[in-house]
Every structure is written in structure tokens, then in C-alpha cells.
Amino acid sequence: MPINIEDLRRDYSAGELEVSDVSTDPIVQFRKWFEEAVQAEVPEPNAMTLSTASPEGKPSARIVLLKGIESGAFRFYTNYNSRKGQELSRNPHVALTFLWHELQRQVRIEGTAALLPEEVSQAYFQSRPKGSQIGAWASPQSEIIEGRAVLERNVSKLQEEYSAADALPKPPHWGGYGVKPSYVEFWQGRSSRLHDRVAYTLQGDGQWLRQRLAP
Secondary structure, eight states, rough: OOOOOOGGGOOOOEEEOOOGGOOOSSHHHHHHHHHHHHHTTOOSTEEEEEEEEEEEEEEEEEEEEOOOOEEEEEEHHHHHHSSHHHHHOOOOOOOOEEEEETTTTEEEEEEEEEOOOOOHHHHHHHOHHHHHHHHHHHOOSOOOOOOOHHHHHHHHHHHHHHHTTTOOOTTTEEEEEEEEEEEEEEEEEOOOGOOOEEEEEEESSOOOEEEEOOO
């Protein structure tokens, strides 16, 4: 029997969210929710959808992993030559989306991405498992390749070249970004699709304006 997509629905009743209950700082509120997601053993709680756009406004999105929040910026790492890296070099405006379905929660972040200092990217790269370091060198991310054999040959060559090394040098085309938010929205699922939404908008004086949004 074919699945009727229109009939797929679930009512939400895991919690509620009021403006009076959240921190005045969205980063503090995000950390609270993130810790609760970790404690709830949500799979891959740091997985987030990164949405970028071309200079013409053509959007693209993919899942990446949050690797830290420092100085108010959400950090992730990638290949600068990838599609997202090329788009970020021309249009730094991005959106991040977290979905913690087990808690019936979502967080939306809009902001501007900037390259992290080289020493920060270098330190993180050296902390990665050696296999991941090899993968960063072996994959010409987003480029068309003839088949998986191309990657396997690259990996084999690198494994042989660095067999005696504990770590590889960081590729010049690989590193991190920090996303400074200008808008953060917290969403808590509620019954009958009357969800709770609290939005933070950064003001010109550096303060955050909190407002409740209709679902």
C-alpha cells in the first residue's frame, strides 16, 4: 500500500516555551538547550543544516557538525574549495538550523560567516583522528570524480606517505568558519500546531530584542 504523505503527522506535547523563561542572551539559551539535547542522548546533537547562497541568491543546504561556540560565534570546519566554501567566499550570509526531534525543538540562526584564524584551524585539524586528516587531503570535495576508486587511491597513497607520522599537516584548502548571529529563534513544538516561538534580533546597540512569534 502506498504511503499517503498527507496523512503523516504527529502532535507535540513535550514542553513549552515562554519569553519570560529564556535567557536574555541567545547564546546562553542555546547552550542550555544544547546541553539538554546531549543529556537526552539525541543522536548527533551538534548536527546542523548550513544554508548558503550564491551572489545571485541561489540557495544550497547541507548538514555539517557544530564544533564549538567561541566569542559568540558558532564554529564549523570544511574544505574551502567545496561549493559551500566558494559560496561563503562570495556571500558570507548564512543560516544554521538545529533539529532535536526527540525534544520537539528547533533552533534557527541567521548571521555572517568569517574564516577562523589559521592557528585555530591548525589546532583543530591536528586534534582529529588520523583517518579524518587523510580524508581531508584525499577528497577534492564537490568536484566531479570518475568513481570511488579515485578516493581509495588517494587514501592509499597518503597512508603510505604518512605511515610513520602521528599526524598530517593541515591542507591549505581546509579550515574553520565562525558564524556570528544576528537572529536566533527557538522553537518548541506544541499541540495542534500552535507551537511556541521566541526570536532574538540583534539591535544596533549590540543588545538582543526578544519577541514571541505566532506559529
